[in-house]
Amino acid sequence: MKKRLILTILIALLFGACSNQNEASQKETEKQVGFVQKEEKAKKERDEQEKAEKEKKAKEEQERKEKEEREKKAKEEQERKEKEEREKKEAEAKQLAAQAEAAVQALENNQVTENIAPAQAAIANVADQGTKDRLTYRVGLVQNAITVRAQQAAEAERARQAAAATPQPQPQQGFVSQPQQGSYRNCSEARAAGAAPLHRGDPGYSPRLDRDGDGLACE
DSSP: OHHHHHHHHHHHHHHHHHHHHHHHHHHHHHHHHHHHHHHHHHHHHHHHHHHHHHHHHHHHHHHHHHHHHHHHHHHHHHHHHHHHHHHHHHHHHHHHHHHHHHHHHHHHSOOOOGHHHHHHHHHTOOOOHHHHHHHHHHHHHHHHHHHHHHHHHHHHHHHHHHHHHSOOOOOOOHHHHHHOOOOOSSSHHHTTTTOOOOOOOTBBBBBBTTTOOOSSOOO
């Protein structure tokens, strides 16, 4: 009876020990499973995060390339427009310079006051300062020439009017002395007497005074 009791106690102790060992093993297994699951979850989260970051970087890179392409196209378009505008302005400037040159040449060919204003107006539209200065200088030369001619014409007209207004002296016949021998000794004497020139047949005429024999002496 006593042996049987001892055996029962030993069996109970052995069973309890096995039970405790199984429980500890189960807990360890559960702990390891939980750790693995946690690691897998963390790895999955890291993979998803890395994937999201890669996708974000790829998207940002794509957007950057697209932005650069848009900026490149916009720059090329701007340069194209600027080139067209520059060429257009250059063509207009050449045309205006040619028109100014033609106007100045017309003034030089026909130097009248009426052609000065059109030439100056055409020069005002010229963009290049050097060309404008050269054309302006040429117009100034023509203006000076017109002014000089006008002054000369005015002086000539004043002289003509003064000459027309001055009475011409009439020879005083009563004081003309006639040479005693019927002719003058020389042309100086004839001029002093107010008789020159002498025609053939006039009193005082002499072939000696008519050196070229044209019938007019002391002319």
